[in-house]
Amino acid sequence: MNSYSNHSLADILGDRRRRLAEIFAAPVILWSGRRSPRNFAANTFPFRASSHFLYFAGLSLENAAICLEAGQLTLFIDDPSPSYTLWHGETLSKEDIAQNIGADAVFPMAELPAHLAGVATIPVQDAATWTEQTQLLDRWVLPERPLEGIDLELAKAIISLRLVHDASALAELRKAAAVTVAAHKAGMATTMNAKTEADIRAAMESVMIAENMSCAYASIVTTHGEVLHNDRYYNTLKPGDLILADVGAETATGWASDVTRTWAVTGKFSSTQRDIYDIVLAAHDACIAKVYPGVEYRDLHFLAATTIAEGLVNLGILHGNAEDLVEKDVHALFFPHGVGHLLGLDVHDMEDLGDLAGYEPGRTRSDRFGLGYLRLDRPLRPGMLVTIEPGFYQVPAILNNSEVRTAYRDAVNWERLAQFADVRGIRIEDDVLVMDTGSEVLTGDLPTKAEDIEQ
């Protein structure tokens, strides 16, 4: 129930290991990590294994490590103590776990120090584990520290594998997408009877809990969509409000979904909300239509920006030519983030490695206001999964800034904009798989057209 269901886990993992061995020769040790304490040691946050470990070990094993070398898999894990069994029940022996994942050998964790000669690794997020990594390897292994030497080479090799999802990963990603779609449908369905943002969040997350999935990230369920990473749910719902819900499920083996929809509390958009909604949707649809192998993801970002700018020109909110406006970053007044990112075991896949995964070698982040938040700048390849998530927001910190108003006084019709005050934030986000000839929207069962989400 909590592992891959479509194929033999051992076969899946063997294939991943062999592909790694083809491009990386040194032995690799990947740690799974440990639970992080919440308010006292025995009351922890839910355990979440390192994504790199999950990719090659398949199961969310606590305080374990794997060695990958020349296609061979060695598992390091301790059998549970008798008192652990009393409180947590019978669990598989380390030999049974090793068999399930196709490990060639299994040792208790105490044997790990004898297997560390010349190994490469990736830092784990929890401090107890990266401290252990640092001590055992006798070099700094810190999540925030740029990787060097063989660790950097390992990261690049893993990225080349994880950038392109295999069939087994896709099966898990489809499960996450399906549950996420169901969660959004539940959120929309409950809105008429909901009193607060929290009521809608509860309806959405309960779908995920019932499927034994977790939140891939902190849910955003807000009438203030202009707060891009809003994680408060206290507002009451009022007629005229929009609900922006950015909620995604993660399977028990760690694979994520990431979906946003925006709908009206009353079930019907106002005419101004509908006007802006259709612009964001046009950007969303235009980008997805252009998802092909070889396309530069950055060009999709500019396509979204241009589509939004053009729509705002047509509404009389912006003055000028769309391409020129995007050149001057005017779109970023209303669309300050990137059009999306990689998706996989992490909602921003492999962001623990900084921009190594998101940015093609040799490319770095722009310092342009309209481009600096772009998390992905690579040509698309079949098997990549990306989000497409254009948006329109009226962020007070941007639009009420007098310098901004002065700088863009010729580009923006502020009086016209004021007529759209009931549009605080709209985003439409789907998970799009790059195919050999085009794309597949994994979350395509969730409506996007205004008339289909209106009630």
Added chain:
Amino acid sequence: MNSYSNHSLADILGDRRRRLAEIFAAPVILWSGRRSPRNFAANTFPFRASSHFLYFAGLSLENAAICLEAGQLTLFIDDPSPSYTLWHGETLSKEDIAQNIGADAVFPMAELPAHLAGVATIPVQDAATWTEQTQLLDRWVLPERPLEGIDLELAKAIISLRLVHDASALAELRKAAAVTVAAHKAGMATTMNAKTEADIRAAMESVMIAENMSCAYASIVTTHGEVLHNDRYYNTLKPGDLILADVGAETATGWASDVTRTWAVTGKFSSTQRDIYDIVLAAHDACIAKVYPGVEYRDLHFLAATTIAEGLVNLGILHGNAEDLVEKDVHALFFPHGVGHLLGLDVHDMEDLGDLAGYEPGRTRSDRFGLGYLRLDRPLRPGMLVTIEPGFYQVPAILNNSEVRTAYRDAVNWERLAQFADVRGIRIEDDVLVMDTGSEVLTGDLPTKAEDIEQ
């Protein structure tokens, strides 16, 4: 919405500070802590401030510290950066926060090092913060390290305050209890339509999410109640199964509830289930009836043990006299944990301090099988909140152990016990406030009698 509602927060906190100053003279710095990363730095677990900080600062402020000295409160916190405001919205300035909590002064965090002379502190759980505590104070400040010197004296002083809840704390604890009661009612109500443990968990936790509360601990919702800390929810529900649900809400300011009920998947207990249920309920009711100031909590544990032993004698499962059986720890074959614990800002209140809070000075844990898991060994005082949670479990790791079977061959009628195979685990748990003359069950709106929870 996310702070104390009944009184002025500043007044509440001022009172707590003054009471601390009466018993502890040195200056105190308490850190709130930071978010723990989940799979990458920007994708964190929900923030949960240190309970000691919450007690004296009232609000769940990230990466903040407070200084308490002679009844004065100084707040250390940084104003949000402009990019934080873009992504997370407008937040209160540090001056506004200081006013809300009644701080006498406020400084940015960079000023903290200038205020550390001679201060006492308590370790925070997250490694980034306890590392900072250790560096700034130039002494080891580690959660797992026994406290020494003024830190130990501070812990004892804080314990003396937090052991006895003030009216403001009780108002929050009542809110947590009310939502927890509602969650359990929702869980019972959904059982007839539920297919899996996860479905019931979803119904229960969604009540808490809708009230902007979190789980005070990992929910237990299981048909295998004999697994004491079961945190898996994959089992399908079958006729004859019992559901054991140990689920508690925590308010936004950190106050917890902790409640267990056990009910039948079909709505009706079997006769064997009902027999055992009534024994556990008898123990529960007997203990609560004895909650008075001055009563030794350990005696309640033995009362529960004796009540259970007596019930099992009456059913023919045990042979002998109840007191004698308890003396020999026979009850612990079926009731291996303690009858409960302190409850407050932590579900096991102040367990971050080891047994300092739970055990009266001079007392230590017993190594007796039937007593070693008792988390509280103090005389009860008005204002203490404790759980009362007797249970009966058939734990294979205990009952199938051949040494145990040999040791207890005369005490247990194993053939008779086999007739109760459909009782894997039953626990009944309520949150009980010690009053001047008796007790109040904060979770008393949730039925306990079998006929009241049967459907």
